[in-house]
Amino acid sequence: xxxxxxxxxxxxxxxxxxxxxxxxxxxxxxxxxxxxxxxxxxxxxxxxxxxxxxxxxxxxxxxxxxxxxxxxxxxxxxxxxxxxx
Numbered sequence: 001x002x003x004x005x006x007x008x009x010x011x012x013x014x015x016x017x018x019x020x021x022x023x024x025x026x027x028x029x030x031x032x033x034x035x036x037x038x039x040x041x042x043x044x045x046x047x048x049x050x051x052x053x054x055x056x057x058x059x060x061x062x063x064x065x066x067x068x069x070x071x072x073x074x075x076x077x078x079x080x081x082x083x084x085x
Contacts, residue, residue: 014084026075
């Protein structure tokens, strides 16, 4: 970490079928024409909608949803979707 940055460590257990989504802040801070953010609630809703699909399809659905929502990209967007088997 850079000087002044905080590192937080958390431990948790994933159960069979759980989905874990890692993303950069550019995803949930993507804004539409009204300057509304994509936000965590919208991301969670999308994951719930498409969670029965494979991880590649989940990732693609989230990225499509963000880009359909977003007016103009101002930050990087990185996403990784993992499912425990």
